Amino acid sequence: MSVPQFTRLVSRVVVLLDTDVDTDQIIPARYLKVTDKAGLGDALFADWRARPGFPIGAPESAGAHILLAGNNFGCGSSREHAPWALVAGGFRAIVSTSFADIFRGNALKNGLVPVVVPPAVHAKLVAARTAQPGLQVTIDLEAQELRAEGVPVTPFTIDGFARRCLLDGVDELGFLLRYVPDIVRHEERRALPGTILSAVVEEESA
Structure with missing residues (x-):
């Protein structure tokens, strides 16, 4: 009945610019037999971790809670295990130019904030992160703004009910029980x- 509360997040970012990343890549089907979220962080992008230079799970990415992703992130099947694995892997927000609708809904229900920005802002974020690997990005859910050095302050839109639940740290049932x-x-x-x-x-x- 509760989800991790989200008000304002300041963090380094992990960059994964592949487009059309589907949920089977985020969490392969062989990990879907579990009924809880324990240990799913280790399964996050399990089949991609052997790629040279793959950033997720790399030591230099430790402590980064924002994923800067490519277009159409989270497409494919509707498995809720995908946001489970991302949250278990330490991520609290994902920035992209677009998300699959079902993934967006599942993410919001599990304390993971999907932030949609225009392509021009996305490009500026990528450039700023390339120039400054330790770049700090702020996701302010209360103000609905993304902020980072070298990037214009960018407003983003989140479903109003989902935003209220995240700010309060409750899921839909917890909201109703109040x-x-x-x-x-x-x-x-x-x-x-x-x-x-x-x-x-x-x-x-x-």
């Missing part, structure tokens, strides 16, 4: 004595 007393009072006003609804309200109030 309003149980209000829901019960509302139903009590609607329920007539002797009806099924009245019996349900009485049981919930007990």
Whole structure:
């Protein structure tokens, strides 16, 4: 009923500019048998880690919580294990020019913020990171802004309900449970004595 709270993140970035990275590359299908998130960070991009210079899992990427990704990140199947693995691997935000819709929704439900920026801003971020490997990028969810040295302050859009849940550190169920007393009072006003609804309200109030 809770997700990692996200208000403002300041971090170095890991750059992975492959386009059309699908969820089977993020977390191969053989890892989908698990029913919890424990250990999935080790499976993140498991089949790509042998590539020379692959950045994820490399010592120089330790402690970086933002992934600067290529276009159409998270396409392919709808597996929720993909954002699970990214969060378990230490990432809290991904910056790209576009995301697959289902991946975006799954990411937001798991405390991972997908930030869409225009191609020109993306190019400036890549150039700034190349010139300064230790570049610090700020993802400010409250202000809905991306900030970094050498890059213009860039607003981004996040679904309003998902943003509220992330700022509060709750999932959808946790958000609703906050309003149980209000829901019960509302139903009590609607329920007539002797009806099924009245019996349900009485049981919930007990």
